[in-house]
Amino acid sequence: MSQTVIEPVSTAVRDENSPLLEIRDLEVGFQTQHGVVPAVRGVNLTLYPGQTLAIVGESGSGKTTTAQAIINLLANTGTVTAGQILFEGRDLTTLKPKEMQDVRGRLIGYVPQDPMSNLNPVWNIGFQVEEAIRANGGAMSRKAAKLRTIEVLKEAGLSDAEDRLKQFPHQFSGGMRQRVLIGIGLSARPKLLIADEPTSALDVTVQRQILDHLATLTRDYGTSVLFITHDLGLAAERAEQLVVMYKGKVVESGPSQEILANPQHPYTQRLVAAAPSLASRRIQSAKHSVAVDTDVSAAGANDQVLVNRAIEREQAAPAKDLISVQGISKMYRIRTKGFKYNELLAVNDVSFGIKKGTTTALVGESGSGKSTVAKLILQLESITSGQIEFDGQDVAGLKGADLLKFRRRVQPVFQDPYGSLDPQYNVGNTIAEPLLAHKVGTAKERQARVRELLDQVSLPWASRHRYPSELSGGQRQRIAIARALALKPDVLVLDEAVSALDVLVQGQVLNLLTELQTELDLTYLFITHDLAVVRLVADNVCVMQQGRIVEAATTDEVFDNPRQSYTQELLAAIPGGNFEFGR
């Protein structure tokens, strides 16, 4: 029998030093039409009581599948095909559904990734928290359950919990919803909390608050945390132990500091090199070292090139602004009840200028008005007051042919590479569409241009027949960039153009953008919430808060010497900012 092979797990020897969770040679497969596709291929990890362990990897690496396999939250088609998941010595993979139900919530809590979709929209918050408490706390009077609900929500950081019990998820902000989900996950004081990318959908400052709070709670309760993230900096900051996963396998594991200082596996090395928060630190240091390792480099290793380009650009930049924004404001009227309106000043007296061939970054949290500024410049919304000049011409009142001419010269690239491409259009048609819309060239000339553009964004000519659903996020964003470049514009407005991408892909796209900038003498307006990315590409930075620009300076000034407390806060919130990384 197999008993002789498996190490005996006796309950007697279990003490403080025996692991709480031990995953041995775990394999998970998903049933598809083409047979079983393995998602997790032999994962081993060990977590001790009170410890925090982070699984790091890009999307598709199997990190979430591993986490979900622990309490069997896999989709119907997914099954554990081999290996063991030992929790306090008990193999969870052999539990009956009823026994697993007992483990979930009570022994192992779970905080999901996306706070927007993980609360049921049709039940109020109080109901959804109370439900978890009742399921794990045994018989309980209604009054006791309600009091406990308020207690749980207060602990999770909702100070006005009593008043908000009857409210529905859509009446809560993303951060508040995540607090509710953390409250639910910790409500039964589980021994282990699985936190699957708990903050990746949130702003950096909110992310920091929530993770700090989560750390305090789990420390107070002595809860072990299994933290799943794609963000190496975040993992290093929050966990003592790291497990790096790649294509379903663990490629490296050990103490966080050690891995970051001295990554062994080539994939980990690439991750460390590509993490923008780390690379940004090296923009100055790269001046001394020579970057040669172009093969594994994403953004990081080309810093020398980037720095040189930046210097060139600075020297070559003409004195006159290509885009000049003077005191623009945008007022939205929000209908409340009946005929009443609330006025919302989304953009408040914003002024800045962008010189030809440079990159200006607009930074701020969601709701700061940065995207509205982009829409105003693109003439997708009308300004309430102020003036926008492009190449010396007032663009506010442009109509008809003049507006089309303006649009040819200023093109947007949007955040979501999934939503901004028409799924029914193949790549060639997508890229050719602006040419067709502006009646440029003959069919043959247009085809030649598509070829040239695909070449510029480093995609093969054969990919013109493919459809967006067959492409990865990075490839889609390349196509969106190619489409924007089709009309040979002077300016690209990049609205969170790399925020939805994995670090490595993000690095590649940023690199492509900088190359294109020198090649085609492009001007970029770069809108992002990610200061780490800003450091890599921007010459000037405008920090926005509540519709105003609170700080505007060159990138170096902002990073080395932030004058506003808000900017300092944003900088401090960059995960992993305080770590030293090796290469």
Place this chain on the structure above:
Amino acid sequence: MLWYTGKRLLQMIPVFFGATFLIYFMVFSLPGDPIAALFGDRQPAPGVIEQLRVQYHLDQPFIVQYFIYIGGFFHGDLGTTYSGRAVSDVMAAAFPITARLALLALFFESVAGILVGLVAGLRKGKLFDASALVVSLLLISVPTFVIGFILQYVFAVKLGWARTTVSSEAPLSELILPAIVLASVSFAYIVRLTRASVSENLGADFVRTATAKGLSRRRVVTVHVLRNSLVPVVTFLGVDLGSLMVGAIVTEGIFNINGVGGTVYKAIKLGEGPTVVSFIAVMVVIFVLANLLVDLLYAALDPRIRYAK
């Protein structure tokens, strides 16, 4: 919510006038002379026809006829049929029967449809699901009168569990078989709607989170899957109530029920403007009210939908 309901009720006024006007116009433009048709091949005295024309205002222009009718409508006088019966009497006889039939059908199709759809959605790809899909496809593609005759033959003629025809009082017990026939097609649609909705919601993030909370499977399904899945089903039921009232014609014919369908059919053939318009007007009101009810149910099922504006 009150404001919204009031506004929706006010909207019924233009709908009512628009619908009645259009129907009246259509009946008026039907070819043939209704009075002459009354007498068939026999030629009555010329004076008699003239007298009948004046009595039914058929000598007046269309627009005057319409306003005479509307004027009467608000005095509770719906006019008379060409055979001399008050339209209000005809309606009082026909509507309760059809209403009973339609509501019974609505009850059957919603209870059975949601139940079968839920189980099929939960066991997607299994035998039950496959059979439910085949059966629903059959019910949708086979015409109602074929289903009606088959059920009538099996349950009434062969097994003798029900009467082949319904008596003139049409008590509920006699309407069960006709209601099942009437409900069959909608039942199939509800099964498919519920199944699709349930299987979609089963994959929702909040359902996984509910499972992770440690809830039982039963509670996850009833509390977190079913309620979210009902929104599209409720829309369908609201629209369907209207078509059940009208679509009962075939079923009423098979089981010889003296309901709305048969009466309207006869009235249209005879060109009896007042009868047709009165029935249609009531149906329009029922349709609008049913849809209002659906919208209010929406808000109850899904709190994100607010009707403040």
